[in-house]
Amino acid sequence: GAGVSQSPRYKVAKRGQDVALRCDPISGHVSLFWYQQALGQGPEFLTYFQNEAQLDKSGLPSDRFFAERPEGSVSTLKIQRTQQEDSAVYLCASSSGGGTRDEQFFGPGTRLTVL
Amino acid sequence: KQEVTQIPAALSVPEGENLVLNCSFTDSAIYNLQWFRQDPGKGLTSLLLIQSSQREQTSGRLNASLDKSSGRSTLYIAASQPGDSATYLCAVSGSNSGYALNFGKGTSLLVTP
Numbered sequence: 001g002a003g004v005s006q007s008p009r010y011k012v013a014k015r016g017q018d019v020a021l022r023c024d025p026i027s028g029h030v031s032l033f034w035y036q037q038a039l040g041q042g043p044e045f046l047t048y049f050q051n052e053a054q055l056d057k058s059g060l061p062s063d064r065f066f067a068e069r070p071e072g073s074v075s076t077l078k079i080q081r082t083q084q085e086d087s088a089v090y091l092c093a094s095s096s097g098g099g100t101r102d103e104q105f106f107g108p109g110t111r112l113t114v115l
Numbered sequence: 116k117q118e119v120t121q122i123p124a125a126l127s128v129p130e131g132e133n134l135v136l137n138c139s140f141t142d143s144a145i146y147n148l149q150w151f152r153q154d155p156g157k158g159l160t161s162l163l164l165i166q167s168s169q170r171e172q173t174s175g176r177l178n179a180s181l182d183k184s185s186g187r188s189t190l191y192i193a194a195s196q197p198g199d200s201a202t203y204l205c206a207v208s209g210s211n212s213g214y215a216l217n218f219g220k221g222t223s224l225l226v227t228p
Contacts, residue, residue, distance in 0.1 A: 042218030056214040100208035106159035
């Protein structure tokens with residue numbers, strides 16, 4: 001596709017449920033980033049992939065959060081045993097080169113609400 | 116840790132005014148600075164990317180400047196229009212930030228007809 005796509009756009013989960021959020025980056029983009037955006041705040045970095053390698057997961061808030069990009073294209077962010085504090089918009093971004101020297105293009109986000 | 120601050124937090128102007136949004140950052144060891152626009156309930160749209168070696172970038176009615184040594188960037192919007200109403204975010208990447216793009220909290224802009 002022309003841009004970064006994410007699915008689902010909205011997700012409501014009961015506390016304790018597991019959720020999986022999908023990101024389709026721009027075709028051919030080497031780098032893929034996940035961010036978490038709380039209401040009224042700027043996005044906060046979660047994790048970074050260069051191709052299929054997860055080079056940085058320092059922003060993942062707990063071991064309940066897990067991300068993968070097994071074939072170097074589509075990525076999935078999984079949250080296990082969701083808690084209310086996980087409610088946020090989860091944004092995915094991709095860029096053409098490795099690292100953070102290139103322009104990042106963002107998807108529309110997935111709004112997660114944990115009840 | 117890189118801290119990014121945006122001033123003002125909110126701004127309301129009548130249509131046609133020129134306006135300036137400010138962004139400051141604490142660590143000058145940056146690779147680049149990027150300005151984004153975010154409409155309610157939407158993702159981020161990239162507006163301008165300034166590399167650390169550049170002083171400014173222009174796109175249409177938008178002009179962004181960068182003063183790396185003082186840790187400041189400004190986004191200038193000429194002849195504002197109601198369609199410019201959105202939240203504007205600046206973000207920096209740098210050698211001391213790993214792979215993170217560090218964002219400010221944004222400036223919420225309302226342009227009234």
